[in-house]
Structures are given as C-alpha cells and as structure tokens.
Amino acid sequence: MTGPRIMIVGSSMTDLVSYLGRMPERGETVFGKDFAQGFGGKGANQAAMAALLGAEVSMVGAVGGDSFGRDTVENLRGLGIDATHVVEIDDAHSGIAMILVDPDGDNRIVLAPGANERLTPQHVDDAFDDAGGPDLVLSQLEVPQETIRRGFERAKGAGGITVLNPAPAAAVDPGVLAVTDWVIPNETEFAILLEAELGRGVEDLEADAVALGERIGASLVVTLGERGALLVHDGDLTRLEAPAVEAVDTTGAGDAFCGGFAFALAGGAAPADATRLGIALASDSVTRRGTQASYARGADLERILAG
Template sequence: MSEAARGPALTCVGSSMVDLISYLERMPAQGETVFGRDFAQGFGGKGANQAVMAALLGGRVAMVNTVATDSFGRDTIENFRSFGIDVGFMRQVEGTYSGVANVLVDPDGGNRIILGAGANEFMTEDQVDSAFAGLPEPALVLSQLEIPQPVILRGFRHAKASGAITVLNPGPAAPVRPEILELTDWLVPNETEFALLFEAEFGQAPGDLAAGAGKFAERIGSGLVITLGEQGAVLVEDGGSLRWFDAPSVRAIDTTGAGDAFCGAFAYSLASGSDAAEAIELAIAVASDSVTRRGTQTSYARGAALAALVRR
C-alpha cells in the first residue's frame, strides 16, 4: 500500500513493556499470598499501546523507544513489526532489562499495575534527534511519562519545528516539566493524573472538576481532555466551558490498556484532521470496546470489528 493511500504519519516517542497479567478473585492484603485464577503475558507499555491503536486505525506510526538485548526486547520489536510500525529508531541496550508491567486484575476488571521501566530509562535525546532527522515529518507526535522527560521535551521541540500536533498523556501520574506543557497542544490525563497536575500548578486539590478543569486549561494554554473511565470523557472548550461525552454501557472484563486505546485513537483522529469532539467520540468507542476482552493490545478491536466501531 502506498503512503498516499494510507493514513496520517504519527511518531510515538514513548515506552514499551511486557505485561505479566494475573487475574485474581480478590486483591491480596499486606503480607498475604493468594492464588490467581488465570494468567496471561502480552505486550504493553503506554507508548506501545497507543502506537498500536493508532496503527490499527490506519496510521503510519513510527516508534522511538529503547529495549534491552533480552528476549522481551527482541519480541517487543517483532510485535511492533507485526502491526506495521516503523522500528528503525528502536534501540537495544545491554546491562538492563526490557520494561515490564506486573498487572493484577480483580473480578470486576479493575487493575493495579507495578512498572519496571528498565531500558525505557535509557532513551536519549540523541536518539530522538536521529529519529526526527531520518523519519518523514509527522502530522502528530505522541508521548507519555514512562520515559525520561528530557526525551519527551526534545521530541516535542522537533514536533513544533515541523508543525506537528503534540499530544501528551501524563501517565503514570507525575509532575510535568513546564517546558513540556508549553509545547503540548493536547493534554489527556485521567482524573487521578489531572488532580496531581492541578495540585502541582495551584498548590491545592482541584475540588469540583468543572471549575478546576477550566481554570487549569486557562493556566497552561493547552487543549485539555480528561478521561473518566466508564463515565466517558470531558473536553474543556474555549472559554473554560466543559463538554461531556458519555461512554456506552458495557460489561468490563479487563480495563488494562483502555486509557491507552483512548489516547491512541484520539491522536490518530486528530492527525487525520478530525476536530476534538470527533476524536473523543472515536476514542471512547474503541476504549469502551477494549474492556470487554482480556489483555492489553490483544483486547483492541481490529479488522471488521474495528471498522464497525469507526463507522458508528
């Protein structure tokens, strides 16, 4: 398929992990050992998940990331290739391990996740420079907080120099360098991440979401979309007013990676020329659908099932 016949170009300067997922009857208490009722291993990491979702939707995605020389690292690169993702600027380094995520899933589909960043911490600004020098100019650059913030900053500077849209998913929850926020066109936190960012900016909790979201968006000057899980998402519009988007009612089996499905679809849709409302509607559709299946990337719709979601 020619480039002209395919979707928009996106560059993900982000993370990759191998997910080790245990399905439990209940979460263990401190010092307690419980039996799991099932186990799965798969590919994850916020950057990788979002890149995969964008690629499934038809984006021409390039991944900038670092893995180790272990089997997880080799398998991660091959997994990206299987989705048609450009891995020309993936690096492998020795002396560490590829990123891992230990995921505990309860019977209601909720999860608790323990990350080991490993090789993700070895990403460098020079690596980002090389990627942007060697790749076609992207329509959008996407990042998350599972990699060093100087690397994100370098990627966003390149994005701005080429006129690309920048999207930051500030997860896992952590303060974000002001220089990054200044270069961010769209910030997409969940409620927990938004509360932390608000407190870092104003020195207090946001309180009412409606008032806090508008105040925060005005301060940072970026587009703001807050994801609300099963309640959908909220868009802060010009002037600080909020537009609410409901999620369909579904039976959640595993919510792991749903937020990443949202971000990947949102980024793809923006890069395709959609407005924020259209992008949110698509993102909610694919994220809500993903929680009805187990796993992370394996839970993402594809083929005819994904085409049906897009049409709706």
C-alpha cells in the same frame, strides 16, 4: 492513500498479567485464577491502536538486549509500526509490567521500566533527522521527560501537533507543558496537575478543567472511565458520555483512547469527534482481556469506525 503520520516517543513493556479472585492483603499470598503474557507499555499500546486504525506510525523507544526486547520489536513490526528507532540497550533489561486484575476488571500495576529510562533526546533527534516531522507526536511519562520535551520541540518546529498523556501519574516538567498542545489525563493525573499548577485540589471538575487549560495554555481531555470524558478546547467545555459495557479488564483502556484520539486528530477530525472515537475504542477494549490483545480489529473495528 496513507493515514496520518504519528510518532510515538514512548515506552514498551512486556505485560505479565495475573487474574485473581481477590486482591491480596498486605503480606498475604493468594492463588491466581489465570495468567497471560502480552505486549504492553503505554507508548507501544498507543502506537498499536493508532496503527490498527490505519495511521502511519513510527516508534521511538528503547528495549533491553533480552528476549522480551526482541519479541517487542517483532510485535511492533507485525502491527505495521516502523521500529527503526527502537534502540536496543545491551546492559539494560526490557520494560516489565506486573499486572493484577480482580473479578471486576480493575487492576493494580507495578512497572520495572528498565531500558525505557535510557531513552535520550539524541534518539529523538536521530528519528527526526532520518524521517522528518510527523503530523503528530504522542508521549507518556514512562520515558524521561527531557526526551519527551525534545520530541515535542522537534514536532512543533516541523508544524506538528503534540499530545501528552501524563501517565503514570506524576508531576510534569513545565518545559514539557510549554510545548504541549493537548494533555490527556485521567482523574488521578488531572488532580496531580491541578495541584502542581494551581496549588489546590479538585473542587469542581468541570470548572477546574477549564482553569487548568487556561493555566497551561493547552487543550485538555480528562478521561473518566465509564463516565466518558471532559473536553476543554478554546475555552469551551464539552462532556461526552461513554456507552454502557460489561468490563472484564480495564488494562490498556486509556491507551486505546489516546491512540484513537491521536489518529483522529492527526487526520483532521474535530476534537469532539476525536474524543468520541477514543471513548468508543476504550469502552470496547474493556470487554476483552489483555492490553494490545484487547483492541478492536476486523469487523469490531469497522463497526466502531462506522459509528
């Protein structure tokens, strides 16, 4: 029996991670304590988590004609992800994420999206025309919003669920929100959405989450890091707590949440159960370094799924 069919219309990046004793001040150079290179990009990260859980995942994305791009496609395929529609754009560089991590596990990230910015609605159409409609389409804001909109329109036309992780924080095209079933922002992204849609800042997080959900006509999960998440669905609000863990690197935790949530929701789980799984996977991921490399596998994953 195969898992739920999930299509990711999103980004891939190569992560260049420096672990620091402290963050540099403006104009200052500091020595790093360690360095790691890994596979990232919000789209690819979320695809990886869903695939590790057993979903049948396809990726619609773009890489450059360089070694980073070739390695990215090989990594996706190694995770069991269908990378048929990860296109290579010869005159662009592959996406790069330069990540600084401090001793508390907090990070600062600079993105050079490269080929990700060249992903088009036609690429989405090609994927749907080849494979039909998945159970769920999941996107983020590291590729053009017109391309996200096309993916969601095609998904809705085929009876699928649409989930938007509005990250990195940015204004969202109303046309995208109009075809979005679920929005998963963190607190920073939530504040930007609230300002754009209701014209004000956050006053009461819980009440504001309900108001925003009503305004955009979508369900919400506001992720709160170590404080868990707020779920707004059918006008009802539920706060779900996160387990206490010792964080060493928070990079990619939000993507672990989104991939796990999408897997569970596409498989028919209740929204609260999907949110609990996302929290468990994100909380586990921060106990290890890296992005995709930090995601639970083997016995660790079985323990999480067993509850």
